[in-house]
Amino acid sequence: MADFLTAVSTRKVKKEEPLIQEVKSLSIQEDVVSINSTESALEALKNQPSRNTVNAVLSYLTTEGFSLLLPEPLNASIAHQLINDTIPNYWRTIKDADEVSKLEKILRNPTCLGHLNTRLRSLIQDSHQKKAPGEARNTAEHIADALQVLILVLSRDETSHLVLQDVLAFGKTPTQRKLIWREYITQVASGRLLSMAAEAEDVLKKSDEAHQDANWVADGKQYAAWLGRNIAVSLERNSDNEEYLAAIVELCSKSLGLGYTDHIMSALVPTLIGSGAIERLPDLLSQMKTFEQRKYHNAIVAFVAKKYFSTETASKDDAPIATSVTISSAAALFSMLIKDNDVLKEQLVTSLTRSTVPALDDSLSARRSVLAALAKDEDKLYTLLEGLIKMFGDSVYIRHTPVVQQEALSQTLAMCSGYVKRSQPMFLTMMAKSTHHVNGMSNRIGAASTRARFLGIAVGVAISKMVDKPELQLKFELEGSEAEEASWYQRLTEVDDKIGEVTNLATKQDTVASTKRVQSKPKPPPKVSKASGITEIQGPRVVKVLSDSEDEDADLIVYEKPDSDPEDDTDDATAINRNKPTAPVYIRDLIAGLRDQENYDRHELALATAASLIRRKANFGTEVIDHLEELATLLTGLQDNSELEGFAQQRQQALIAVLLAKPAQMAQWFARSFFSGDYSLQQRIAMLTTLGLGARELAGMKDTSTDDLVPAKPDFPSKQLPPHLHKMYAEENKAPTVAKISSSMVREMLSPMASQAADQLSGPNILKVRTFSSRMEVEKKRHKPIPNALAQIVADNFFFPLTGRWWLQIRANNDSIYASTHLLPPFLQTLSLLLNASGPNTLALPQMTREYWDLLLSVRGLASKDKNILNAVLFGFLMLLETNENKERVATEQGKELMETQAWVRMVFEGLGAGSEEDERVRVLAAGVVVRCQEVIEKYQRRLAGELMNY
Numbered sequence: 001m002a003d004f005l006t007a008v009s010t011r012k013v014k015k016e017e018p019l020i021q022e023v024k025s026l027s028i029q030e031d032v033v034s035i036n037s038t039e040s041a042l043e044a045l046k047n048q049p050s051r052n053t054v055n056a057v058l059s060y061l062t063t064e065g066f067s068l069l070l071p072e073p074l075n076a077s078i079a080h081q082l083i084n085d086t087i088p089n090y091w092r093t094i095k096d097a098d099e100v101s102k103l104e105k106i107l108r109n110p111t112c113l114g115h116l117n118t119r120l121r122s123l124i125q126d127s128h129q130k131k132a133p134g135e136a137r138n139t140a141e142h143i144a145d146a147l148q149v150l151i152l153v154l155s156r157d158e159t160s161h162l163v164l165q166d167v168l169a170f171g172k173t174p175t176q177r178k179l180i181w182r183e184y185i186t187q188v189a190s191g192r193l194l195s196m197a198a199e200a201e202d203v204l205k206k207s208d209e210a211h212q213d214a215n216w217v218a219d220g221k222q223y224a225a226w227l228g229r230n231i232a233v234s235l236e237r238n239s240d241n242e243e244y245l246a247a248i249v250e251l252c253s254k255s256l257g258l259g260y261t262d263h264i265m266s267a268l269v270p271t272l273i274g275s276g277a278i279e280r281l282p283d284l285l286s287q288m289k290t291f292e293q294r295k296y297h298n299a300i301v302a303f304v305a306k307k308y309f310s311t312e313t314a315s316k317d318d319a320p321i322a323t324s325v326t327i328s329s330a331a332a333l334f335s336m337l338i339k340d341n342d343v344l345k346e347q348l349v350t351s352l353t354r355s356t357v358p359a360l361d362d363s364l365s366a367r368r369s370v371l372a373a374l375a376k377d378e379d380k381l382y383t384l385l386e387g388l389i390k391m392f393g394d395s396v397y398i399r400h401t402p403v404v405q406q407e408a409l410s411q412t413l414a415m416c417s418g419y420v421k422r423s424q425p426m427f428l429t430m431m432a433k434s435t436h437h438v439n440g441m442s443n444r445i446g447a448a449s450t451r452a453r454f455l456g457i458a459v460g461v462a463i464s465k466m467v468d469k470p471e472l473q474l475k476f477e478l479e480g481s482e483a484e485e486a487s488w489y490q491r492l493t494e495v496d497d498k499i500g501e502v503t504n505l506a507t508k509q510d511t512v513a514s515t516k517r518v519q520s521k522p523k524p525p526p527k528v529s530k531a532s533g534i535t536e537i538q539g540p541r542v543v544k545v546l547s548d549s550e551d552e553d554a555d556l557i558v559y560e561k562p563d564s565d566p567e568d569d570t571d572d573a574t575a576i577n578r579n580k581p582t583a584p585v586y587i588r589d590l591i592a593g594l595r596d597q598e599n600y601d602r603h604e605l606a607l608a609t610a611a612s613l614i615r616r617k618a619n620f621g622t623e624v625i626d627h628l629e630e631l632a633t634l635l636t637g638l639q640d641n642s643e644l645e646g647f648a649q650q651r652q653q654a655l656i657a658v659l660l661a662k663p664a665q666m667a668q669w670f671a672r673s674f675f676s677g678d679y680s681l682q683q684r685i686a687m688l689t690t691l692g693l694g695a696r697e698l699a700g701m702k703d704t705s706t707d708d709l710v711p712a713k714p715d716f717p718s719k720q721l722p723p724h725l726h727k728m729y730a731e732e733n734k735a736p737t738v739a740k741i742s743s744s745m746v747r748e749m750l751s752p753m754a755s756q757a758a759d760q761l762s763g764p765n766i767l768k769v770r771t772f773s774s775r776m777e778v779e780k781k782r783h784k785p786i787p788n789a790l791a792q793i794v795a796d797n798f799f800f801p802l803t804g805r806w807w808l809q810i811r812a813n814n815d816s817i818y819a820s821t822h823l824l825p826p827f828l829q830t831l832s833l834l835l836n837a838s839g840p841n842t843l844a845l846p847q848m849t850r851e852y853w854d855l856l857l858s859v860r861g862l863a864s865k866d867k868n869i870l871n872a873v874l875f876g877f878l879m880l881l882e883t884n885e886n887k888e889r890v891a892t893e894q895g896k897e898l899m900e901t902q903a904w905v906r907m908v909f910e911g912l913g914a915g916s917e918e919d920e921r922v923r924v925l926a927a928g929v930v931v932r933c934q935e936v937i938e939k940y941q942r943r944l945a946g947e948l949m950n951y
Contacts, residue, residue, distance in 0.1 A: 001365035001816045035060040038074050045081040054090055058102040069109040069170050069180060076111060083107075083115045083149075084630055091145045095495065096534050100152065107153045108163060110183040113283055116153070117187065117572065120146050120196050127203050136934055140207040143200050148195060150219055160188070160230040162235055162246055174243070181247050189254040194223050224260030228267030231255070235284060236277040249287040256295060265299040267306070269333075275507045283338050285344070294347045297337065298357050301348075304330050305359035305366035308505065310676060316488040321495055327369045329501025334373035345380045346372070352412050353387040358808035361408040364670065368415065372497035375419045382427055385420050388413040389431055393440010399453050402851060403795070404804025410455045414462050418493035421466050432467045443723075448893055449847030451795060454482060458489040466493060481792070583609045587631070590614075594634055600642055610635070611653035618661040628666060632658050636673065652689060659694035663790075664797045667691060671801035675809055681822050685738075688826050692738050692833040695798055698790040699837040738829045740873050745836070790837055795844030799834050802827070803851045821866045824859065828872035831855075832879040840885040846893065849884055852876065853897045860904060867918055870908070881932040891940035902933035 035041050041057045049057065061068070061078070068075040094100060094344035106112065123146065127139045156162070163184055171177030187193055194217065201218040216222035235246050255264055272278040283291050288666075338344040349368055351357045360366050374380050391397055392413055398406070420428045431437060444456020457476050464474040478486050526820050581602040584590040590613055593606025614631070618624045624631075635654050637827070640647040659666045674687045790798075806827070808814045817823060831852055838845065856876045863870040884890050890898060912919050 012526065013353070038078065042074065042078050042081065045078065045086055049086070051090065051093070054086060054094075055099060058099055058106065060105045062102045067109060067166055067170050068106060068111050069166050070172075070176075071111060071180065071183075076115075077108075079112045079115045083112065083119055083146075087149060088142055088145060091149065095148065102151075104152050104155075107149070108159060110163075110180055110187060112552045113153065113187050113193070114183070116146060117193060117196055118148055120150070120200050124196075124199055124203055127207075140204055143203055147197060147200055147204075147215060147217070150193065151215055154188075154193075154217060154226070157229040158225070158233045160184075160251065161234045163242065164234065167247075168241070168243065177243070181250070185251055187253045189227065189251055189258065191258055193217065194220060210553060220258070220260055221263045224255075224258055224263035225267035227255055227258070228264040229271050231264070232268045232271035232275070232277075234435075235272065235280045236275045238277075238280055245283070245287065249284060252284065252296070253288060253292055256292060261295060261299045262302055266295065266303045269300060269303055270307075270506075273502060275501070278333070278502050279336065282339065282341065285337065286341055290343050293341075293343050297344050297347055298351065300337065301334075301351065301357050301366070301370070302359040304369070306676065308364040309365040310672075316485055321491050322647075323497060324365065325500060325504055327365050327372070327497050329502055329504040330366070330369035331372035331497055332499045332502045333505065334370055335376060336502065338373060345374070349380055349384045349387065352416075353391055353409075354386060355405050355808075357409070357803075358812050360944075361405055361808060362805065364408075364411055367408065367412050368495060368497050371412070371415055371419065371495075372499060375423070376499075378423055381416065381419060381423070385413075385416050385431060386430070386436075388416055388438050389434070389440060390455075393436055393443050395443045397444055398447050400854065401799035402804035402807050403449075403451050403847065404808075406452065406455055407800075410459050410489070413459055414492040415495050416490050417463050417466060418495060422496065423494070425467075428463075429467045433464050437463075441746060449850065450843045451800070454486075458486040461486060462490045462493050465490060479719045581605050582921075584613060585619065587613070587627050591627065591630065591634060594638065597639075597641055597642065603642065604644055604714070607638075607647070607650045607654070610650065611657045614654060614657035614661060618657070624661050628658060628662055629669060632666060632669060632673075636687065638681065648686075652686060652693075655686060655690040656694050656697065659690050663698055664793045667694075667793070667797040667862060668801055671798070671805065674802070675805040675818070682821060685826050688830040689738055691798060691802075692741070692787045692830045695790050695794065695834050696741070699839065700789075701837060728896075738826050738833065741833060742829045742872075745879075789837055791842045794834060794838040794842065795848055798839075799831065799844075799848050800851070802831060802834075803855055806855070809876040812923050819826065819859070819862060821862075821868055824862065825868045825872040828856070828859075828869075828876050832872075832876045835883050836879050836921070838883075840883055845884065846889065849880055849890075849894065853880060853894060853901075856880075857897065857900065864908075867922060871922055871925065874905065874908075874922065874929055877905065878925060878932065881929070881936070887936045888940060893935055898933060898936060902937065905933070 035044060035053075035056045041060055044053050044057055060066075065078070068079050094103070107116070120143065123139045123143045127143070153159070164181065167177050167181050167184070171180060177820040197215070198220075201215065224354060231248065231252060234251075238245060238248070255261075258264070265717065269278070269281075272281055287297070302617075308330060334348070338348060351360055352367065352370060352374075355361050360370070374384060388409065392409055414802040417428055441456055441460050444460070445453055447453050447456070457474075457478070461474045461476060464472075468474075476486075580601070581593075582605075584593055584606055590606055590610055593602050594610065596606075597603050614624055635651055636657065638651055644650075659670065670687045670691055674684055679687075806818055809818050818827065835845075835848060835852060838848070842848070856873050859869065859873060881890070905926050909923060909930060912923050912926070
């Protein structure tokens with residue numbers, strides 16, 4: 001065995017050096033390395049650098065005359081090493097240190113932004129991949145760090161300006177500079193970074209890793225506002241370099257693809273006005289393409305209308321129409337934009353004539369400012385007048401256009417006629433005698449809609465007074481509110497707004513901002529120190545008198561301490577609150593209590609007494625009238641932060657009381673606020689509920705299903721479950737009140753026709769099995785006729801503002817939230833309730849019927865996809881047929897819509913399967929609509945046949 005282990009050779013080792021040697025620290029070794037070139041900087045970054053080495057590299061990369069901007073291999077390698085290796089290792093250490101400013105400057109170029117985007121994409125893809133339990137990696141930290149670095153690079157409003165300066169400074173040729181700038185635009189303005197940041201934010205929300213709140217780079221609106229400020233700063237620091245201006249124009253053109261044009265302009269215009277560089281905006285627009293100029297100009301008009309004129313209310317009192325500094329300043333802005341720009345002038349004419357800007361139709365002051373700007377160009381003013389007259393008298397326009405748009409066109413025509421009268425009276429006379437105006441007046445006077453006829457009369461009389469002799473002027477006998485409004489239209493012809501100073505808009509903007517800050521941040525209540533201390537006693541003091549003769553008080557009766565006060569259950573004197581709040585008796589105290597959400601007792605008491613206080617003081621003095629809009633804004637935006645019991649019911653009571661204090665004015669306010677402002681779905685539904693219930697109360701209707709929303713007189717309590725059990729079994733009372741009213745009305749209207757529907761249509765089981773009362777019994781339960789205070793104001797203040805603004809929103813955005821399954825059903829139910837509450841004798845009922853019928857037919861596609869919308873649409877059809885008692889007029893004026901409705905509802909009825917309770921309810925409604933349609937068709941079938949010959 002020893003042969004197997006034979007020594008081949010031997011060697012003797014001399015131990016001259018110790019086995020353990022002292023090695024200098026890595027940081028000391030690397031400190032010796034000097035960074036004097038790009039290659040050395042890259043080599044240092046690759047060799048796991050220390051903190052001092054990283055600082056030295058960053059210092060070298062930020063030296064004057066160096067940038068990673070140029071698309072060179074060495075620059076790309078450095079950017080890749082920084083973003084994928086150095087920053088992930090050192091970001092948590094240096095993000096609060098001085099190196100952050102150096103890092104921001106280094107990464108502020110298209111090369112580094114592209115690498116940041118690539119790293120985010122790879123991390124997001126890695127987070128979505130499924131891995132084995134042992135191979136899983138937590139990428140949330142790295143994604144959060146990359147997002148923070150991206151926010152750092154894009155944090156400034158002058159980021160685009162600084163990048164453009166570097167492009168012009170380091171670019172070697174015009175072609176290279178253009179390509180580098182286009183790469184930056186592609187990353188920033190095309191939505192590449194925005195979409196990637198939003199996806200990264202979504203990954204962070206789903207992960208367990210703690211992260212910051214949603215950042216602005218992932219929010220499209222805030223990102224668009226940042227982009228608008230960047231464009232404004234670039235324009236503000238504009239030089240005479242044509243290449244610089246061309247680059248900004250290219251950035252603006254690409255920004256249109258984001259889809260947030262309104263938000264871009266809402267940040268760009270105020271920034272330019274505040275810095276005094278607004279005069280450079282026309283030069284920017286003139287360099288853009290025609291369609292881009294129109295799009296940006298429409299956004300500017302919409303911004304001005306919403307920013308400066310959104311809270312206006314057109315007063316039609318018998319007083320001269322006052323001038324406004326804000327209108328003159330806005331006119332100066334529009335005049336500056338359209339000066340020497342025929343494209344924008346034509347766009348303004350089109351906007352006033354064809355309602356291409358919804359916000360413009362909703363604001364008289366905005367139209368006044370636009371007209372004042374156009375009045376400087378007589379040719380465009382004459383073109384506008386001719387287009388307005390043609391559109392105003394067009395029969396198709398009169399029949400199918402919402403009343404809100406017709407009113408806006410009428411007001412614009414009256415003001416434009418006044419401007420033309422002052423500049424060229426002969427041209428106005430020629431247009432007043434033209435065929436378009438004469439035939440248009442005939443179409444207006446012969447229109448089926450009462451409102452359309454009145455607008456024709458008001459505008460016709462106003463124009464006639466300007467061009468005809470006194471004995472030849474048009475004269476119509478109008479009474480009451482119509483006479484006042486007609487005289488207001490005549491005063492519109494006297495409006496002559498002048499061009500002011502654009503800088504005044506900056507002052508107006510600051511005033512609005514400060515007002516919002518004051519309203520949004522109420523003064524906190526004074527803090528009460530809980531520390532024990534010496535309290536100074538004020539008022540009379542109780543002094544114990546010691547007497548030697550105690551027998552003198554022996555005949556006095558000693559009373560025991562009352563034990564009914566729960567505050568005395570504790571021995572701690574500091575815990576007893578003797579300063580309980582009292583119910584407010586003034587509106588200013590009510591407002592203060594509603595804002596004081598820090599004081600629970602005061603806030604709860606203010607909300608509980610708001611409705612009764614507003615109703616009690618509505619008709620006494622002007623205390624409520626002076627604070628109506630403030631109360632409405634405060635109550636609508638109120639949040640249940642303290643989880644008050646009955647919060648929704650008490651707030652709804654208060655909102656209804658605010659509406660009833662001045663119905664005409666506040667109905668328009670609620671309708672306008674429903675389609676504007678930053679409100680939640682619940683708050684918007686509360687506005688609809690306010691309009692629906694307030695209208696029914698004005699009409700004198702009593703709703704047993706909504707008694708909890710109307711303040712009742714104190715009553716002796718009857719037998720009731722304990723509070724916790726009553727709350728449990730009374731959940732059904734929390735259903736939306738509009739839906740509850742519609743359900744009760746459906747049962748009431750379908751009861752008399754149940755047997756008839758079952759015989760004609762082989763109706764659903766609910767119609768065959770259930771027993772309904774006879775028509776005579778139903779008639780006995782109906783209330784006696786009472787005066788309807790709603791009928792005179794429902795059309796112009798409740799109904800038409802809702803339908804008109806809905807059409808404007810849908811035409812501006814097909815995917816609007818107002819066509820969603822959350823808001824569309826209560827919106828349609830509210831319109832149905834308004835139509836029913838107005839009654840069959842309302843003068844504007846034909847026009848209301850026409851607009852509502854067109855609206856219902858337009859949402860049939862949405863109704864086929866959602867049962868809630870379908871239910872609301874069928875209820876609307878049923879309400880139309882029930883409210884219009886004059887069935888002959890329905891057959892004559894709405895014959896085509898009637899036949900189309902019957903065919904579609906019958907198809908819906910046949911397509912619904914029986915079984916579920918929801919399908920049964922929808923089948924009941926569909927059966928009722930078909931029966932009502934059939935009644936009209938059978939009675940007036942000859943007239944309908946003649947009406948449909950040309951269909």
